[in-house]
Amino acid sequence: MIEVHKVLSLYRFQILWHKRSMALWILLLLTLAVVAGIIFEPYLLNPRAHVSVHSVAESLSGGSTFVILLAALFLGSDALSREFQRKTAYFLLPTPVKRVTILTAKFLGTYIVSGVLLLIYFGVGAGYMAVAYHAVPVRYFASMALAYLYLASLLAFTYMFSAVFDSGAAVATLIFMIVIFGNVVIFLVENVMHIEPWFWLWYGTGIITLVYAGSYIGDYSHISLGPMGNTTYNPYIWEGILIMLGYFIISFLVAAWCFERKELR
């Protein structure tokens, strides 16, 4: 069982570790670059463009998935693998504490730091809409809450690979490939196997932007890819939440199982 009091005293050291690392500050700069890019991108092509607040909010919500991916790559990919690669595990693991407790503390620390970055991202976006449009759509906050759920599921997914591989770079590459080619996998599964790949995490994360679509949720959307087309199911909010929650729980359990059994040869 997880020892909650040890988790609560340990996660602070993970936060301290992230705070003093260069990766966090690079990530902060990238986060600010992403939010600035999304806000100002329409005006680069047409300085007189009129963009609705709804459209800005939806773009910002969509962009949050990129920030979450960066957080997982920068902060999560080597969270466990570096313990084995750099031998820090020799210091940490021969102690009278279950490894799942250490894993939970590390996860909590990384989640909080990533969460603060996400808050900065959504905060800057909300600030811009408040100043430029004197309004922030309520669904922007709903989308933000769903983004936090996505952050938990993607971080747990990354931790799972980090518990298996000894190289953080290998984990980061793998996660990047999975995310980038996720839509290709959906496309292939649908067209080759003729089944809805509802089990794919990115199926669930669609709700971060679908939350703006109102009555379209639960419907199908059609994407054209050259001569081919693709019809994709847009999940209901509760379906998306279930998928992300499922990824979080299963990934975390697998990460804990692997970390508990990993040997330091």
Added chain:
Amino acid sequence: MDLEAKALTKKYGNFYALRGLDLKVKGAKCVGYLGPNGAGKTTTLKLFTHLLNPTGGEALINGYSVQKEMKKALMEVGTLIETPDFYPYLTPEELLTMLCRIRGATKCDVKHALEEVGMYEWRNKRVGKFSKGMKQRIALAAALVANPEILILDEPTTGMDPRGMAEIREVIRDLKKSQRLIFMSSHLLSEVTEVCDEVAMLDHGTLLLHEPIDVVLERFRGNVVEVTALNKIDGEAIKGIKGVVSVEQISDTRVRIGFDDGAQTQHAILSALMQQGVDVVEYRSVGMALEKAYLEMIGGDTK
């Protein structure tokens, strides 16, 4: 306080890193764990600290199985396995505080542990800039910080300069005085002879010997003495002394004498030399008994 290996086995594919190790060490003492590279020393220590899972058998600490009751088994154990690396952005003080919180230890003393290894003045510097020797000291402080009754140390003086090695041996000798069981692997025979009370020798994953150092020294006592005198030594005259089997004249004033019995003969030879009018200024056993035992056991060259 005790450590016990019961038919402890670790296998990688077809290779036995450790083969049916049966070993029990008990009470406040220092036990040196000797063996050549690849003998299975570090594997044994990793099995005792839950860093590896055994293929067969069991590792017990204070009667608790490390594999089945890890928390109870490791509660009173401080460890230094290989030379661990540390989180480079944290300071020694933060690292040891973190370790105390992980252990949930009530008798932690970060200041004392850092003072003991001579790193207190570095307590607020980030570990990333430390040398290997300094990291080794921090690793030893990490083993000591919770004031455990059992210490499992894997080559604790590795990476240190001669002064650092002497200081760490002094720390270990002091620890012995405070009623602890120290199980220490080393490939430095002099270190084990100097610090430990018992020695266990391992080769190819198999235990060859586990006995008190005194017993081993007695059993493998060197039967060659080297004599240095102020005046000329007559080698031919020495051959007539009872028990002497060989005499090697090194120089006019130095000879190496081989004999065929124990301490009594060694003493008789010295008395005879004095009677012959040799002005002895040095009379010492040649070679290190433990080294001889070690090399004989692992089938190495004793010359």
